[in-house]
Amino acid sequence: MAGLAEKLSDRQRDILNFIIEFVTEEKYPPTIREIGKQVQISSTSVVNYNLKRLEEEELITRRKEKSRGLALNWGKLLTEGLIDESQLPGVAIRIPVLGAIAAGEPIQVIPSEANNADDYLEVTEAMLGDARNTDKLYALRVQGDSMIDASVMDGDVVILRHQERAENGEMVAAWLEENEETTLKYWYADGKRIRLQPANPNYNPILCDPATVHVQGKVVGVYRSI
Amino acid sequence: MAGLAEKLSDRQRDILNFIIEFVTEEKYPPTIREIGKQVQISSTSVVNYNLKRLEEEELITRRKEKSRGLALNWGKLLTEGLIDESQLPGVAIRIPVLGAIAAGEPIQVIPSEANNADDYLEVTEAMLGDARNTDKLYALRVQGDSMIDASVMDGDVVILRHQERAENGEMVAAWLEENEETTLKYWYADGKRIRLQPANPNYNPILCDPATVHVQGKVVGVYRSI
DNA sequence: TCCAAAAACGAACAAACGTGCTTTTGGGGG
């Protein structure tokens, strides 16, 4: 394999980049003339000529006599190193909204039984710093203002990754037996006690017995739709 | 609200379904004649007529005199129950992150010059209840804890739709001349004064002269990545 | 330097495509 990137002329690379940009921006492919205008080619036939080359390299697909009848071959563009992952059209991840999270109630749902949820939150991979283990992700709608200390409001949706243990510094959703409430706090194991630190520094941390704190999951993100 | 689904004629529903199917399949929108052929409409003007209706309902967007210049408003299709989540394309929309929003500084960037942003926030159309005017969307990173009264923290990303006037009850990002700061508040025009109401009821509203308040945009969403 | 292939060019053509105009159809209300 001769490295396709070097085989392309500057113009062909320009054309390719413009098509990529145009498609991600406008949601449909450009016309020959729109390409020509951007890449400083006065003649439509020259654009057509280079598109034919790109088609021979199977970087694009064309449909005869159809306006805007061209499509990018994202897979090959990626394997040939002509684009990187960040340029790929973002893929949506569907996170099941398993229920609500309220002050006075534990989270009752079991994430592993997340099959027949009727409510989903669609996010993108880019929104999750770490796109692994997406099958362990679930979301909960916040009810009430009891988590205002974490700047989480009534109606917010919290995205969680299911796990039962937490590392120091992770933000977790935890059920506190003593207070009989679910809370969102930063987790610190200070010696024999667990320190739960609110995100808002104006509030005081809670110290409690590890046996009475039940981690429901790690908080990955919070979304508020206005 | 009269339930938009009933307001549509059978033909309009057919057209809509075909566009959805076509876009999902071909990755670009159909032409008027391609629609007509499928929906058994001999006249292009009838298709055009119904497309105009669909545009009035803000279910689609059209670009004048551009071939295949139509786009679906997935967000509204979803909220109106015309499609379900499974039909949503796994495609993300990219919102340019134009800069930061901090207490002591006005927002300096002009959304219309949002071309060469190097930072993007990828979201899904489902996250925006109303996916119109996606080109007017932009995002800002929050610096500092000055907006804690709106439960917006340092590091949060605020998604905005550019507009210079606000309706009562809308949450806006506004520059206050008197205080020399940008703030996120609910907008109420009470007589001759503007009342800016914090989202957190524990804080007090601000009353100010309309001439000294500059709306930067309507807040559409807030995302916090942990 | 010369030559042939590749690339670029300009113009013209034809198909595709959006738009506007006029006419017809089909109820619903006065």
Place this chain on the structure above:
DNA sequence: CCCCCAAAAGCACGTTTGTTCGTTTTTGGA
């Protein structure tokens, strides 16, 4: 019954857009 009007239909016009062709320029190797 007539009138009104949304909806549909057919058609034609002008623009957009893809294609083709003859020619010129550039490129690279003999």
